[in-house]
Structure formats: C-alpha cells, structure tokens
Amino acid sequence: MAEVSRLLTEYGPAFWQALLLTWKLTLVSFVPGFLLGTAVAVLRLLPVPPLRWVLTGYVEIFRNIPSVALLIFIVFALPDLNVVIDYEPSVILALTLVCSAFTADYLRSGINTIPGSQIEAALSLGMRPRHIIAVVVLPQALRSVVQPMTSLLIALMLSTSLASQVPLAGRELTSLVSKIANDSAAGMAAFAVAAALYVATGLLIAWAGATLDKKLRILR
16 A cells, blocks of 8 residues: 555656546547447448448458557558558547447447337338438437447547557556556556556446436337
8 A cells, every 4th residue: 555655646647647648548539439430320221232331341340350450550551551640649540440330330239229110100201211310210229329338438448558559658557557667666556556547437437328328218
C-alpha cells in the first residue's frame, strides 16, 4: 500500500493524463465506428446483392482480424503504398474499423428481431422503404442492442492498450505502466493502479449502459 501511495505521489499527474488519453481514444473511436457501423447495417438492407456482398465481406474481415494486427498493417504496411498516417490517428482508425464491423453485426441481429408484420403494416400505410427503415426498423434495432453495444464500448476501451505498440506522444495507461516498470522497480504497483482505473472505467460504462437499457428496453 505504501508503494502504491508513493507511486501516485510521483506519477499521479501522469496516470491522470494517461487515463484521459484512454478515454479520448475510446470516445473518438466509438462515435465514428458506431455511425459507420449503422450506415453499413442500413445499406445491407438494400436489395442490391453486389453491395450486400461487399459490406458482408467488410464486416467479416474487420470483425475477425485482431486489432493489433490491423494497427501494425496501418502503421508499417500502408507507408509502402505511400499512405502515411500518424500514430494516434492510426490507433483511432484501427479501433474505428473494428468497432464499425461489430456495430453493423449487432444491429443486424437487432433488425432480425423486428416482426415482419410491422414492416407489412408500414407498407400498407403507404410508407416508403427509407421511411420504414428510419422510423420503424432502426429505432427498434438500436433499442434492442444497448447491452451488446455497452459490452463493445468496454472492449474498445480495453483495446486502447494497443496504443502501447506505437510511440504515441502522449501515453495511455498500458504504455505508462511499461515505462514505470522500465524506469523503476514499481512495475507491480503501477499495474495495480492501471488495472483499477480500467476496472473503474469499465464499471462506469456498464452502469451507464444498464441504466440506458432499462429506460429503452422493449417489452415483448
């Protein structure tokens, strides 16, 4: 306990900055990933087989590729194609692509839970397909996937640790732990502090997700 206290006294501001960077990477990856995944899920509803095949391939590729492998490809392989992306945007891009694939897959499952009778009723009322998607399908699908999306957000937050694989100017939690372990003998204490911050953030996200799910849950 004394070692943890000493560590916080010496590295307290660094832990706070690392936590803020972790939150930043999570947020700026989740928001565009969620929007892109929603767009992919909606476009997969269109009766255009080639488009659906391409988008299905997109989802399967980025849903199954390890985030760290994707990051390594972006950072070290793309420059060979004359595409150079800075380290922090590379991390954000990798996490966004993975997040979008899982979001599209979860929304597809949510869409499949909507009874076909609702679609038929909307058509009988003269609603156009795009209006049916926007007013009937998508709102219900989003309400039914709050818990899976909460789990995805937690997983995305934990995946920000892959930023330790590239030399970011700012350091997130895992990078900071590695630095402390290399600079001093307080590696275990640093790991304990970082783990506590990850757990606290995960519990906060889980609580917010459960609260939102309780308010939006569709009772059948």
